[in-house]
Amino acid sequence: MRLGDLLSKAPAREEAQVEGFLNGRGLSWGQHKTIDAGQVFLTFLCKTCGVVRTFASGKKLSCLGVGDRVVSIDxxxxxxxxxxxxxxxxxxxxxxxxxxxxxxxxxxxxxDNRRDRASRIGVGAGGFDDLLERAQLAYEENLGAGAMVYLRKIFEAITKQVADIAGIPTTGNNGGRKPFRNLLQEVDEQHHIIPTAFSSDGYKLFSELSEIVHGDSTEEMALQKYRPCRSLVIGIIRNVASDQEMKRAIKDLGWNVTGLNMPISGEAAS
Known part of the structure; x- marks a missing residue:
């Protein structure tokens, strides 16, 4: 494997053995060198083309020495x-x-700096894709709590939207907002929105999201829990999008699965 092959897997933080790319000579701090380490290929949704495209680097990459075992590649x-x-x-x-x-x-x-000319590839869920990208970018900046805020918003919003479509009341007997635990349970019983892998932990993971959002956890813990929580949220989106009854209801209402309403701001459920 060449270094370019490893970089082409970004944003995945993978480790691998690669062919030497410094020709046997170390690179001191601040020293710059053009290296032949293979091209980098990343896939984005090109906004000019309007479809998913491969973006390729040149044959040479720019390498800057940062430390004894660290380099920066542009x-x-x-x-x-x-x-x-x-x-x-x-x-x-x-x-x-x-x-x-x-x-x-x-x-x-x-x-990456996409200059509003490209966007990350999402899961085909309209506004949810935007929030998933924001969550991922926050995670890549080591902002664990910020990433979890976006995941929690998606979890809440899609659960409530499925409840609206299915005719499940979102308010309690006293007219107030129904506790999210109860709403999630009712929605999942009817439409099984929680992925099988998380079927026994759906609300538990939501509770962990809430603890992090409310400041009851560390950034390190938030970063550790981000991936499983993201997997849960993406699984819910896909389950809803593939549910035949949901599809029929959405069509009858004149909605589009790829354009489900997703508020970016506003108060989160407790």
Whole structure:
């Protein structure tokens, strides 16, 4: 594997053994070098083309020494069809010497500047995709609590929207807002929106989201719980989108699954 192949898996923070890319010479702090480490290929939704496209870097990458085992890689990627440009930056860390013949390296951090010309590929859920991207970007910036806020908003909103479509009351006997635990249970009993893998932990994970949002957890813990919570939320979106009764109801109401209403601000349920 070449370094470019590893970087093409971004934002996944993977580790792998790659071909040497520094020609046996270390790179001092602040020292710059153009390296031949393979092209980087990342997939985005190109806003000019209106479809998913592969964006490719040039054959050479820009490498900057940051530490004994750390380098910064800059790449400029172009849409294969229209030439729209996306800038990408990678922080790469090595287990041992970076200038070895086959160093074991990992992608420590990835940032892209899409200049509003491209967007990350979502799950085909309209406004939910936007919030999922915001959650992911917050996570990549190590803002665990911020990432969880977006996931919690999606969880709440899609549960309430399914309840509205299914005719399940969202208010309690006294006219106030129904506790989310009760609403989620009723919705899941009728439409099984919680993925099978989380069937016994749906509300538990929501509780963990809430604890983090309300400041009852550390950033480190929020970052650790982000991936399973994101998987749960994406699973719910996909379950709702594939539910035949939901599809019929959404069609009858004149809605579009890819355009479900998703408020970006507003008070979250307790």
């Amino acid at each position: 790449a400029c990627l172009k849409c294969a069809a229209c030439g729209a440009i996306v800038e990408a930056w990678f922080l790469v860390v090595s287990r041992d010497e970076l200038h070895g013949q086959a160093p074991i390296v990992r992608l420590e951090r990835y940032v």
